Amino acid sequence: MNTGQQTCIAAPLVVQSRRQIELAGAELTTLLRGRVRVGEPMARHTTFRIGGAADLFVQPHDEEDLATTLRFARDKGFPCKVIGNGSNLLVSDGGIRGVVVRLAPRLADVEWLEDGAHVGAGARLATLVKQACEVGLSGLESTVGIPGTLGGALATNAGTDTGSIGDLVVGATVLDHDGELRQWTAEQFAYRYRHSNLGSSRATVIRAHLKLEPAAKDDVLAKVDRLRQKRSGRQPLRAWSAGSVFKNPRAVAAGKVLDRAGAKGHRVDDAEVSRKHANFLINRGHATAAAMRELIAWAHDLGLARYGIDLELEIELIGER
Ligand SMILES: Cc1cc2nc3c(=O)[nH]c(=O)nc-3n(C[C@H](O)[C@H](O)[C@H](O)COP(=O)(O)OP(=O)(O)OC[C@H]3O[C@@H](n4cnc5c(N)ncnc54)[C@H](O)[C@@H]3O)c2cc1C
Structure with a gap:
């Protein structure tokens, strides 16, 4: 299973004491305009x-703050993880050692542009x-209902059955693992289904150039409304989840595999396989990461036992166990 990637400048792993972390937090605060918190719950x-x-x-x-933070983490020997909206992540109950950098909402x-956007x-x-929709550009409809940021979408090649974000990328500005600003072409992301090589390259996207098609505003809006309705009828979009937990195998949707295997409604404490969509595992209120991991393992083994299908994780598991 996917165990998560470090999206940052490379740093040797050094165990930091509580005191060192507090001192580092105080020092970083003086270097940045943005916020620094010590011991922030990832929930x-x-x-x-x-x-x-x-x-x-x-x-x-x-x-500038971002670049300073990444360099600071490297120099101090802190591991570092850049996140967007945390909508594809299961963070362990033990939390995350080192620095988490959240880009949204900044x-x-x-x-x-006439045919795209930076x-x-x-x-x-x-x-x-x-x-x-307001400016009359088509292309982004394939991301309707995905509660992530552009950075997270570019890292995971987020999308739906109507297309993926990678289809729209012309290029991007990234902070490379060595802390240098670089221009990436679309090819450098090596996009495939729910995958890019951003994580393995430890680069952080700062901004991207997307290509879009000029279109009548009403047409784009109508398509967005149609897709939104379709999703809300099928998926538990109001529940606490990370969307689809498993990638779709080639021949059949992961949700169908789990539905046919009878997974809907199965629970481990407050972690539950959604009754609306079997590939959505939801937190009913007080689920721990341990319970969610146990439910994920149960669902995975069910698919394997019933249909011989080895479901691959779409969400990323990160943090100390
Ligand atoms: C209700 C619901 C529905 C969903 N539906 C879909 C769907 O239809 N299709 C789909 O593909 N996904 C779906 N998802 C999953 C998720 O929303 C997407 O994967 C989304 O693109 C993640 O974006 P994020 O900003 O939340 O990234 P995060 O979850 O914060 O991070 C995901 C990964 O991206 C990396 N990352 C984030 N920002 C950057 C950056 N600037 N540079 C480099 N790496 C970065 C992180 O390090 C991490 O590895 C759904 C989730 C939910 C909760």
Whole structure:
């Protein structure tokens, strides 16, 4: 199963004491315009509403803050993880050692072009979809209902059966693992189904150039409304979840496999397989990461035992266990 990636400048792993973390937090605070918190519960920053504390949690105010934070983490020997809206993450109950850098809601500037947009990595997809309707540009409809940021979407190649974000990428500005600003072409992301090589390259996207098609505003809006309705009829979008837990195998949807195997409604404490969509595992209120992991393992083994299908994780498991 996917155990998570570090999206940051490379740093040797050094165990930090509580005192060192507090001192580092105080020092980082003096270097940034943005916020630094010590021991921030990650449950506040994930759509699962699950996850223990991050040693240091940073919300950079701008690109300069981001670059300073990444360099600081490297120099101090802190591991570092950049996140967007935490909508594809299951953070362990033990939390995350090192620095978590949350881009949203900053670094979210958007410049609309006649046939595309330059978009900051912290911009929410929902905002982009809404604005694209207003300016009459088509393409982003494939991301309707995905509660992530552009950065998270570019890392996971987020999308639906109507297309993926990778289809729209012309290029991007990234902070490379060595802390240098670089321009990436679309090819460098090596996009495939729910995968890019951003994580393995440890680069952080700052902004991207997307190509979109000029279209009648009413047509784009109608398509967005249609897709939104379709989703809300089939998926538990109001529940605390991270969307689809497993990737769809080639021949059949993961949700169908689990539904036919009778997974709906199965629970481990407050973690439950949604009764609306079997590939959505939901937190009913007080689910721990341990309970959610146990439910994930149960669902995985069920698919294997009933149909011989080895479901692959779509969500990312991160943090100390
Ligand atoms: C109700 C619901 C429905 C969903 N439906 C869909 C769907 O239809 N299709 C789909 O694909 N997904 C879906 N998801 C999953 C999730 O929303 C997407 O994967 C989304 O793109 C993640 O974006 P994020 O900003 O939340 O990223 P996060 O979850 O915060 O991070 C995901 C990954 O991206 C990396 N990352 C984030 N920002 C950057 C950056 N700037 N540079 C480099 N790496 C970065 C992180 O390190 C992490 O590895 C759904 C989730 C929910 C809760």
